[in-house]
Amino acid sequence: MGIISRGFRGRPRDEGVKLPPGQYLTHDFPVLSAGPTPRVRLDTWEFTIDTETGQTHRWTWRQLLDLPSETPTVDLHCVTKWSKLGTSWKGVSLDVLMEDVETTAEYALVYSYGGYTTNLPLQDLLDGQAWITYEYDGEELAPAHGGPARLLVPHLYLWKSAKWVRGIRLLNEDWPGFWETAGYHNYGDPWREQRYQGD
Numbered sequence: 001m002g003i004i005s006r007g008f009r010g011r012p013r014d015e016g017v018k019l020p021p022g023q024y025l026t027h028d029f030p031v032l033s034a035g036p037t038p039r040v041r042l043d044t045w046e047f048t049i050d051t052e053t054g055q056t057h058r059w060t061w062r063q064l065l066d067l068p069s070e071t072p073t074v075d076l077h078c079v080t081k082w083s084k085l086g087t088s089w090k091g092v093s094l095d096v097l098m099e100d101v102e103t104t105a106e107y108a109l110v111y112s113y114g115g116y117t118t119n120l121p122l123q124d125l126l127d128g129q130a131w132i133t134y135e136y137d138g139e140e141l142a143p144a145h146g147g148p149a150r151l152l153v154p155h156l157y158l159w160k161s162a163k164w165v166r167g168i169r170l171l172n173e174d175w176p177g178f179w180e181t182a183g184y185h186n187y188g189d190p191w192r193e194q195r196y197q198g199d
């Protein structure tokens, strides 16, 4: 008999865990990207929030790191049906980034280095629901998982958590992003199994 492999039968905490409909548990961290991993230099990196009135708020890498951070531990649910529980991150809450942003916009279009986009209601980025993260599991966020920084919005399917995030455009109308244009659900609530348009 060898060492019992952790994860084979599931850790004790997996027992009785309630997952969103149609999801299964995974313990590894799959990488899903629609294209190559962009190389993003920290000295030119910036994160911007553009409002519907044309105001631009901008943070350099240094400025992002100097903001008060949080260390959320959250469950991830991918539309391809894996869920990973209890992941730990470090990042800046969107509530902090939105503090000085004046807006009455209802929608947000998140865009990434490399061209990826995804949309969600602005409300879903606020009230402790979303972060610009730069550490995963105590280490700097790996490029494959979105480093140097990615949006984390764990209450929606993971395609909304844009990797290599570059900015957010606040809009009066809803502009569908990359997967939303390709037939994925516009909102993507895993607990309501909103995988595709019409779900």
Ligand SMILES: Nc1nc2c(c(=O)[nH]1)N[C@H]1C(S)=C(S)[C@@H](COP(=O)(O)O)O[C@H]1N2
Binding pocket: 029, 030, 031, 032, 033, 034, 035, 078, 079, 112, 113, 114, 116, 144, 145, 146, 158, 159, 160, 161, 162, 163, 164
């Ligand atoms: N910029 C960018 N962000 C992205 C994607 C992508 O292709 N490009 N894929 C999305 C999808 S479909 C998923 S499931 C998750 C996967 O995150 P992971 O590779 O860290 O598991 O990232 C999301 N964010």
Ligand SMILES: [Mo]
Binding pocket: 032, 078, 079, 080, 158, 159
């Ligand atoms: Mo995905």
